Amino acid sequence: MHKxxxxxxxxxxxxxxxxxxxxxxxxxxxxxxxxxxxxxxxESVYTAIRKRMPSLSFDTVYRAMRTFxxxxxxxxxxxxxxxxxxDANMEPxxxxxxxKCGTIKDFYSEEFNRISTPMEIDELGKAEYVHVEVRxxxxxxxxxxxx
Amino acid sequence: MHKxxxxxxxxxxxxxxxxxxxxxxxxxxxxxxxxxxxxxxxESVYTAIRKRMPSLSFDTVYRAMRTFxxxxxxxxxxxxxxxxxxDANMEPxxxxxxxKCGTIKDFYSEEFNRISTPMEIDELGKAEYVHVEVRxxxxxxxxxxxx
DNA sequence: ATAAATGCAAAGGTTTTGCAATATG
DNA sequence: CATATTGCAAAACCTTTGCATTTAT
Numbered sequence: 001m002h003k004x005x006x007x008x009x010x011x012x013x014x015x016x017x018x019x020x021x022x023x024x025x026x027x028x029x030x031x032x033x034x035x036x037x038x039x040x041x042x043e044s045v046y047t048a049i050r051k052r053m054p055s056l057s058f059d060t061v062y063r064a065m066r067t068f069x070x071x072x073x074x075x076x077x078x079x080x081x082x083x084x085x086x087d088a089n090m091e092p093x094x095x096x097x098x099x100k101c102g103t104i105k106d107f108y109s110e111e112f113n114r115i116s117t118p119m120e121i122d123e124l125g126k127a128e129y130v131h132v133e134v135r136x137x138x139x140x141x142x143x144x145x146x147x
Numbered sequence: 148m149h150k151x152x153x154x155x156x157x158x159x160x161x162x163x164x165x166x167x168x169x170x171x172x173x174x175x176x177x178x179x180x181x182x183x184x185x186x187x188x189x190e191s192v193y194t195a196i197r198k199r200m201p202s203l204s205f206d207t208v209y210r211a212m213r214t215f216x217x218x219x220x221x222x223x224x225x226x227x228x229x230x231x232x233x234d235a236n237m238e239p240x241x242x243x244x245x246x247k248c249g250t251i252k253d254f255y256s257e258e259f260n261r262i263s264t265p266m267e268i269d270e271l272g273k274a275e276y277v278h279v280e281v282r283x284x285x286x287x288x289x290x291x292x293x294x
Numbered sequence: 295a296t297a298a299a300t301g302c303a304a305a306g307g308t309t310t311t312g313c314a315a316t317a318t319g
Numbered sequence: 320c321a322t323a324t325t326g327c328a329a330a331a332c333c334t335t336t337g338c339a340t341t342t343a344t
Contacts, residue, residue, distance in 0.1 A: 002236050002253060021318050021323060033235035039242075039251040041230040042309080057326045062309065064324090065233050074235045077242060077251060079278055080227025083188045083333060086212050088180035088221045089149050095186075095224060096271045104186040104224060105272075106149060109265040117281055118256040124243045125252075125285035131226055132279045134264055138272035168298060168343050189334085204301045209334065211299090230308060 004034050018071040028053055029064045030073070039077050079135065098138035105138065151181050165218040175200055176211045177220070186224050226282065245285035252285065 006014075008027055015022035028049045033040065040048075046061045068074040082102065094112050096105045117127040153161075155174055162169040175196045180187065187195075193208045215221040228244075232251065241259050243252045264274040 023318075023324065025325070030235065033233055037253070039232045039234050041232045043230070055326080059310075059327085060325055065231075066309095067324095069233065073237075074233050075237065077232040077234055078228050078244065078280060079225065080231075081225050083190070084212075085186045085188045085224040086180055086216065086221050087186050087224055088177065090220075090222065096268055096274070097225065098272060099275065106184065107265070107267040107271060109267050111265050115262065115279070118254070118258050120254040120256050121243055121281055121283070123286075124254060125245060125283050126289055127243070127281050127283040128246065129283075130279060130281050132262070132277060133225060134268055134274050134277050136268070136272050136274040136276075139270075142273055170299065170342070172300070202301080206302085206335075207300055213335095214299095 003037050006031060006034060014073060018068075018073045020067065020071055020073070025053070025056055025060050026064050026068075028056070029061055030068065033065075033068075033074060094132060094134070096134045096136065096138070098141055099135055100137055100141040103138050103140070107134075150184050153178060153181060161220060165215075165220045167214065167218055167220070172200070172203055172207050173211050173215075175203070176208055177215065180212075180215075180221060241279060241281070243281045243283065243285070245288055246282055247284055247288040250285050250287070254281075 008022070011027045011030055012022040014030070015026070020026070029045055032045045032048050038044065042058070042061045042065060045065070046056065046058050049056050049061075065074065069076055079097075081097075085104065087106075089106065092113050093106045093108050096107055097103070098105075112132050115130055115132055117130055121127045155169070158174045158177055159169040161177070162173070167173070176192055179192045179195050185191065189205070189208045189212060192212070193203065193205050196203050196208075212221065216223055229249065234253075236253065239260050240253050240255050243254055244250075245252075259279050262277050262279055264277055268274045
């Protein structure tokens with residue numbers, strides 16, 4: 001299931017379920033996202049909606065999408081990091097990233113090393129590599145949370 | 148193996164292997180990266196080196212790290228995307244991302260769904276989720292490459 | 295000698311913020 | 320009605336770029 005069209009009533013229900021107020025702007029933004037298979041960024045969404053709702057402002061799109069994400073109504077495509085970070089360790093290993101403090105810890109896992117491109121990719125293109133990482137809360141942040 | 152200290156001679160060898168000129172700045176930058184387990188960003192590297200090499204400029208750090216990465220001497224931690232993109236499809240699925248045009252295609256894979264947190268994480272913190280994605284070249288870009 | 299790398303400063307691009315006005319539950 | 324959301328504009332932030340100078344091969 002992908003690319004769906006929803007009415008305001010259904011959207012209002014989704015908002016209620018996530019503790020959000022349902023505004024016309026948010027409806028348009030959410031509609032644009034669920035009606036697309038493009039995984040759009042803020043600008044695409046903004047440009048598309050502007051045609052039918054010229055009063056919409058850019059930061060409303062940004063804010064709405066962040067809010068939807070925080071409340072779990074939509075998800076961010078590839079998590080990424082706040083800034084570019086590098087690793088000079090070139091042997092096969094993986095990363096555990098703390099979502100609270102941003103600490104990145106290396107770990108080694110045979111299991112993860114064995115993950116290979118699924119055949120479902122064949123019809124989409126040529127795979128170059130599979131990226132796997134674990135996100136969570138590091139021990140330090142876990143402790144400080146108890147404080 | 149992690150957190151190593153290297154001398155200029157060894158560094159020069161690494162550069163030669165990757166077709167790079169070995170400068171004092173690059174040596175400091177590379178040393179900082181390989182001598183750290185922090186997966187630092189440009190600013191950390193810059194700040195650390197500035198103490199001993201006050202003439203170093205910020206953009207040299209950026210440029211050097213990008214160059215190291217392009218030549219395969221170091222790697223970027225979590226690939227991420229150029230801008231934040233969202234997905235309203237909340238059922239379990241994964242993404243194939245084309246490194247050329249940026250197109251993101253959904254795919255469904257039982258195999259990927261089954262990937263679970265490796266036990267190696269236990270000593271690092273509490274895992275929230277595993278993120279997996281496939282990077283490569285989409286069919287469209289593959290074709291246009293032949294032209 | 296030639297081509298590449300550096301430093302400087304300025305620009306580029308995306309994302310965020312403060313505030314007054316407005317709309318929602 | 321109280322509170323959250325919007326629009327506007329400006330700022331913040333990370334990263335990149337052009338150019339003259341210096342450096343490595």
